[in-house]
Structures are given as structure tokens and as C-alpha cells.
Amino acid sequence: xxxxxxxxxxxxxALAATxxxxxxxAIVLGGAALTLTVIGWPAAKLGLxxxxxxxxxxxxxxxAAVLLLPAAVRANEAPIIPASLAVVAVIxxxxxxxxxxxxxxxxxxxxxxxxxxxxxxxxxWTAAHALSHPLAFLGAVAAAxxxxxxxxxxxxxxxxxxxxxxxxxxxx
Numbered sequence: 645x646x647x648x649x650x651x652x653x654x655x656x657x658a659l660a661a662t663x664x665x666x667x668x669x670a671i672v673l674g675g676a677a678l679t680l681t682v683i684g685w686p687a688a689k690l691g692l693x694x695x696x697x698x699x700x701x702x703x704x705x706x707x708a709a710v711l712l713l714p715a716a717v718r719a720n721e722a723p724i725i726p727a728s729l730a731v732v733a734v735i736x737x738x739x740x741x742x743x744x745x746x747x748x749x750x751x752x753x754x755x756x757x758x759x760x761x762x763x764x765x766x767x768x769w770t771a772a773h774a775l776s777h778p779l780a781f782l783g784a785v786a787a788a789x790x791x792x793x794x795x796x797x798x799x800x801x802x803x804x805x806x807x808x809x810x811x812x813x814x815x816x
Contacts, residue, residue: 646681646751647768650743653677654772657736661776671732675739681747690746691802700799704807707795711788711812730814737810744769744789745796745805762793769793788812 657674661667682690744765753761769789770782777785792805 646748647764650678650681650748651768651772653743654740655775658775668729668732671729671736675732675735678736678739678743681743685747685750689750690742691749691796691800692746693801696801697803700801700803701807703795703799703801703804705811707792707804707808708811708815710791711808712815733813734810737813738806740769740772741792741802741806741809744772745792746802749793749796758797762790762797765793765796766790 653674657670657677660670660674663670687693748768749761749765752764756764766786766789769792770786773785774782792809795804795808796802
């Protein structure tokens, strides 16, 4: 149910963003709808504990460095996200991490353990981006989702993926 809700929100957001003048509202409302998934989940279960903040921040910067490798390939091109949308890029990045690697990961982990949580959240992440990204880019999307899910599993941390995702979205 959680996965279906998240995919519905992401696909609706992607389709609504194609309507002239609706991109900003689609991103903000979509981010809010994704953030609703955290209601009722303990912070620790989502990987949002309060310990080891320094390591979590360094981890997020390391994840961002890896996620930014595609940007290095196209260094001479203009950014995809205009500066005017930077705040909404942060909103959607945080909301996506809370939904995919927070709630969906935790729910799948409860049902089938870490392998299901890693694979399931990565597949859902990739499917969620199918309407908003070119087909040729979905391999990179899947790789990023897998990297973030593996970090979530190995470190039991969602702060690092949030930081990495925000930085990568702002740069890409």
C-alpha cells in the first residue's frame, strides 16, 4: 500500500509538472504528499536518530560526491534545475528520501528483511522516475537509488542519503 501511494504521488507530480505554470505547485504539493508517509513512524525506524551527526554529515557529502559523477561528464552544460527552483528541489529531495528510503524501506524491511527493502525501494524509486526522466537516464537513477538504499542498510541512516540527494539534485 505504501509503495503504491508513493508511486501514485510521484507519477501524479510528474504529470502535473508538465502542465504550463503548474511545476512549482506540483513539486511542493507532491513533496507534502510524500512527507505524509512518515506519520506514525518512529524516527529511529526511519534512520533519523540523533546520534553520530558528524559522521552522518560526512557520509552525506561522500554520497553526494558519488552521485555528482554524472554532472562531471556534462560539466559544460547548464544545470537542469534552474536556480529559481532550488528551494523546491530541496523540498522534493527530502520528501523523496523520507518516503523511499525512510518509510518504504522500513516497511519492506519489516516484511522481508534488508534484501527486500533494498531491492524494493530501488525498484520503486526507478519506477517513480520513469515519467520524469528519459529512458536512457533510468539506469543512472536505479544506480543512485541502489547506492542510497545500500547506505541506508549499511549505516542504518537516512541523514546521509538526504544530504547526498539534496546536493546532487541542486547540482544536476
